[in-house]
Amino acid sequence: MKFVVLLAAVAALSSAASFPGKTEHYRGNQLIRITVEYEEDLKWLRNIEEKMNLDFWTDPSTIRPVDVMVPRDFTSEFKRMLNKRELYYKVLRQDLQDDVDNDLAEAMRALQKKARIGIQTLDDFDYSIYHPFDEIQQWATDVANEYSFVTKFKFGETYEGREIGALEIAAPANAMASDPKPVVYFEGGIHAREWISPATVMFFTGKLLEMYNNGDADARRVLGMFDLHIVPSLNGDGYVFTWTDERLWRKSRQPNPDFGCVGTDLNRNFDAFWGQNGASPWPCSIVYRGFTPLNNPETTAVDAHFQALKAAGRVTKVFIDWHSYSQLILAPWSYSSAAELPAESENQLAAAAAMAAAMNSTNSVAGGYIHGPSARLLYEASGASNDYGFASTPAATYTYVVELRDTGEYGFVLPADQILPSGEESYDGVIALLDYVINNDYD
Ligand SMILES: [Zn+2]
Known part of the structure; x- marks a missing residue:
């Protein structure tokens, strides 16, 4: 039974596996790491995050580097802005589509290998994939x-x-x-x-x-x-x-009436100081x-x-x-x-x-x-x-x-x-x- 479920899951995903990242959603997007030391630079980055709706992978802070995914069309301008502020940055990923494709392909290979072996009991559950x-x-x-x-x-x-x-x-x-x-x-x-x-x-x-x-x-x-x-x-x-x-979707999938954009950040949706900062x-x-x-x-x-x-x-x-x-x-x-x-x-x-x-x-x-x-x-x-x-x-x-x-x-x-x-x-x-x-x- 479990084996059948597993095969069905692999079959359902195999079209995605054959064409990983088929939407090419992240083609040309770069992951840029910014090292921030001063509060005024943090403020500036938080302002950019809000105004330009950039996808910050880590929150602007001084305790960890700040990683931000920058859309293809904005990378040159964004780097120009960082240079102007004399902020040190490094391009961590040249083209995120490649990373996403590799990641999904690896996950699919692991699943398909497991499907060939077959799962029979909980003892065989593979926690490493x-x-x-x-x-x-x-x-x-x-x-x-x-x-x-x-x-x-x-x-x-x-x-x-x-x-x-x-x-x-x-x-x-x-x-x-x-x-x-x-x-x-x-x-x-x-x-x-x-x-x-x-x-x-x-x-x-x-x-x-x-x-x-x-x-x-x-x-x-x-x-x-x-x-x-x-x-x-x-x-x-x-x-x-x-x-x-x-692969890099974060939010829920509930549509927002009157808006083309789907989803809510569920971790901003709780009834605790809702609607305040951040x-x-x-x-x-x-x-x-x-x-x-x-x-x-x-x-x-x-x-x-x-x-x-x-x-x-x-x-x-x-x-x-x-x-x-x-x-x-x-x-x-x-x-x-x-x-x-x-x-x-x-x-x-x-x-x-x-x-x-x-x-x-x-x-x-x-x-x-x-x-x-x-x-x-x-x-x-x-x-x-x-x-x-x-x-x-x-x-x-x-x-x-x-x-x-x-x-x-x-x-x-x-x-x-x-x-x-x-x-x-x-x-x-x-x-x-x-x-x-x-x-x-x-x-
Ligand atoms: Zn999270």
Whole structure:
């Protein structure tokens, strides 16, 4: 059965595979890296981002280089502007269409190779390659079938009608655990092109369960103290679109009436300081906030889940929205760098420090993981998931956006050989974070 599903998925994608990047959407587009030292240059770049709707792959900040995709027709003018401001820049990718084509072709080759071998059981699931949306859903079904304390449930439906699957992991409680156990919520794939996010979430979830079954002390401890709710791929429509049409698509796929531009930046659509800084009211913007808060079914599904938890009297302790890239662990606030940090900030940052230290020690990844309050470390963004997770009811104290690998060598077109290292370090990070909560803030 699974084999049949897999073959169908490969067949469905094979036309895209034969003509990768058939739309030539990115032909001639360049990825340009700008090194910024001064606040006035950051301001200038943020202004450009807003006015020209350029696709900034990393937020303008001084902690990481600023990577921006520049459309073919604008590259000369943009470089002239940078030169005039005496800003140092480097062309990281001469023609992004080539990178996208190679990336999709590699993903398809890996899938086709796997199809020839065939998958029979969850044990054979290949975490080291990127998987299409249907396979991610099938994986969730298989995981739920494998473990008696894991349930797959319908989290919601995308605009195009895809079922968003989620897992509830409710292992037997430890003697020390609260009754009911606090909830830990992990969400992957809110931004479509960040393929490493669902891949990493699946990997560490799979590993946690396997380790639990093997009697591993870490896995037994954390799963005995928390129930985990896991959504591996929230933005299913966008994710499918990155496989079939535009590899670098970020937003949802809900049309915007009266505008030709499709999609909302779901990570600006939450009902938390919605419509303030770092989100656009313009539907064609890559950071479009939506017409009203929560007007996309994907964000509505998240909110409905937390409303249901509230109604059931459940406490959520941890909320992580997994993204890429830049290797950052970002705590509230996201909406404002001037706002006073919440009272819980000290704990949030200490837990993030523990998580970052664990992630850095696993593989000593180049550039390391850096943590801090989102808007102060990076740039303001309103209506974002980490503020929502913290400000929603029930609010989770330990709420973060985690930006996974890398720091820009490949950016969003991260080769599949980085999935396992990303998964391993994230696994260690999750254990360290949950241990921090158990040791410092659990009653
Ligand atoms: Zn993202």
